[in-house]
Amino acid sequence: MLDFSEDELEELRGESQRAYDLDRAHVFHSWSAQKQITPMVVSRAAGSYVYDGEGRPLLDFSSQLVNTNIGHQHPTVVQAIKDQADVLCTINPAHANDKRSEAARLITERLPASLDRVFFTNGGADAVEHAVRMARLHTGRRKVLSRYRSYHGGTEQAINITGDPRRFRNDMGDAGTVHFFGPFLYRSEFHATTEAEETERALTHLRRTIELEGPQTIAAVILESIPGTAGIMIPTTEYMQGVRALCDEFGIVYIADEVMAGFGRSGTWFSFEHFDVVPDLVAFAKGVNSGYVPLGGVAISDAISATFADAAYPGGLTYSGHPLACAAAVATIAAMEDERMVENAAQLGETVVGPRLREIAATSPIVGEVRGTGMFWAIDLVKDKDTKEPLAPYGGSSPQMNEVIGRIRAGGVLPFANYNRIHVVPPLNVSEAELREGLAVLERAFTEPV
Incomplete structure (x- = not known):
């Protein structure tokens, strides 16, 4: 003190x-x-x-x-930002720079092997925005499904995906989003009395939602791996694996929102690790460098990355992979590991x-x-x-x-x-x-x- x-x-x-x-x-x-x-x-x-x-x-x-x-x-991270400022404060993201490259390596090393590329953003909301855009372009579909009692960010698409009252005054009903009830036994929407009942009924509800919305219209299901602001309701492994299976069955992209739950918050590097599932896209921010300099990003699966191998991805940010932010991320991940x-x-x-x-x-x-x-x-x-x-x-x-x-x-x-x-x-x-x-x-x- x-x-x-x-x-x-x-x-x-x-x-x-x-x-x-x-x-x-x-x-x-x-x-x-x-x-x-x-x-x-x-x-x-x-x-x-x-x-x-x-x-x-x-x-x-x-x-x-x-x-x-x-x-x-944290003195190591503060010093890393100071040292980077002496070398390179900012640069056009079209150019490579050492700290962005190293940050991407460190992040992907802690993810499943199929998630091997990172698109850097300025924070969590625009990470969600770009994850949704990638899913839509990859599938050629528009709708995005997300759960009630969730938070995904304050920008236009992210706030519409959000499932809490902050959405209400921003929701014009034209964002291509559909909400469903996720499992939450303490306040069950399914009259369940056990976690097994809650899981089974929540998965049945999600299947019916997909079927009635039309699977051919749905680009993605996005879930906070463990909902954060909405109440830290930890799903069962069976539920998360069931969501993964439904996405596979209907050709839907599974987006893991790890903005709050990622980078050690739940006791693992990423919270989806608790459930033995592998997402197609992972949105992250916050803990990647503890907010010392704004940074977020999307980790991208090989299959979705391949969609943009020869067709340009239509999106970018002036400060994508900002050197000061990435230097903070490199130092943060090292400090988390070392300590x-x-x-x-x-x-x-x-x-x-x-x-x-x-x-x-x-x-x-x-x-x-x-x-x-x-x-x-x-x-x-x-x-x-x-x-x-x-x-x-x-x-x-x-x-x-x-x-x-x-x-x-x-x-x-x-x-x-x-x-x-x-x-x-x-x-x-x-x-x-x-x-x-x-x-x-x-x-x-x-x-x-x-």
């Missing part, structure tokens, strides 16, 4: 006040009613902590937007987070269910454990939910909250002591009446 002298704190407070005033005067915030927000100033960050405008440390249980997988200000961050996430998820959250759920009057793996956990908060009524409505918040979030922040933890859920998604290299400290804060917040 950082330690500030009184003079440093005074200077920091002045900087932070100016930053806040200018923000409120000139910055337009995403997903917000502009007059109703009072954004927290983050003045510094280091490791698993961020510091507010007063210099107060907050244990970052959000990894910001679940992207700072290596924590804040065994993926293994740390898997171990602490199994031995610390899972057991402690289950203990909390057993005694808390408002914790309905906990679910997750690695450093990727969701806590479903309810008004009543028997009825499972959410503590906040789907697509909104509530005074009770705001009270819980306020308690967590007052305890020195920065949470990731979405509707009626608190997510436990700290950096992959969080220490056991930090985890236990943060989980104790959550326990106190969930134990008191709301």
